[in-house]
Amino acid sequence: MLHHIRPAIVLTAGFTVLLGLAYPLAITGLAQVAMPSAANGSPVVAGGKVIGSALIGQNFASERYFHGRPSATSAPDPNDASKTIDAPYNAANSSGSNLGPTSQKLIDRMKADIEASGLAKPVPADAVTASASGLDPDISPAFAYAQVPRVAKARGLDEAAVKALVATRVERRFLGIFGEPRVNVLGLNLALDATGRS
Structure with a gap:
């Protein structure tokens, strides 16, 4: 059973870091570079x-x-x-x-x-x-x-x-x-x- 739970925990943690932290930070950084006024509320x-x-x-x-x-x-x-x-x-x-x-x-x-x-x-x-x-x-x-x-x-x-x-x-x-x-x-x-x- 551990061999089924371990991949689920690793995938959940990995996608949390990727989609919950890395992706939003990358998009925020891109917006600050591409259109800083709009990114900060115009x-x-x-x-x-x-x-x-x-x-x-x-x-x-x-x-x-x-x-x-x-x-x-x-x-x-x-x-x-x-x-x-x-x-x-x-x-x-x-x-x-x-x-x-x-x-x-x-x-x-x-x-x-x-x-x-x-x-x-x-x-x-x-x-x-x-x-x-x-x-x-x-x-x-x-x-x-x-x-x-x-x-x-x-x-x-x-x-x-x-x-x-x-x-x-x-x-x-x-x-x-x-x-x-x-x-x-x-x-x-x-x-x-x-x-x-x-």
Whole structure:
């Protein structure tokens, strides 16, 4: 019986070392060499400090900035750990709301968001709907263009100039067919700050 158990133990240990340690370390090292920014979470650096990630949405509430999609992330309720509370843009708990299209809570939130947005109707869908992760860093060009009047007014800029800035930040479909055109909100807001009019 020992001659059957010994090879099983040796193979288990060998494959644990090979696939549990050596392979992940090799892939991590390769990623650090081939694409270090992506391997480290696509950090965005400004003024020598990491201010965010190109892959994680942030909460921009000021009228002077473009706003991202609503966030449906949550956090444990400090008063009752068995429950959760809304915690928008909580990167430690990426999730959607799981509210269905007939949910009254979702309908009420969307109606309130439409009224609070101050955007001309019809409001772009991503202005009032959260993504599956709750942390989508991108918005549609339509949502970005809809915010131009507010941002231009808050900063004292010409609307045409802000609209032209948005146009330069629109990312096209990958290979012309995959995904949708999009605008990275953090990148757009950094470009806006770089205009010198804050």
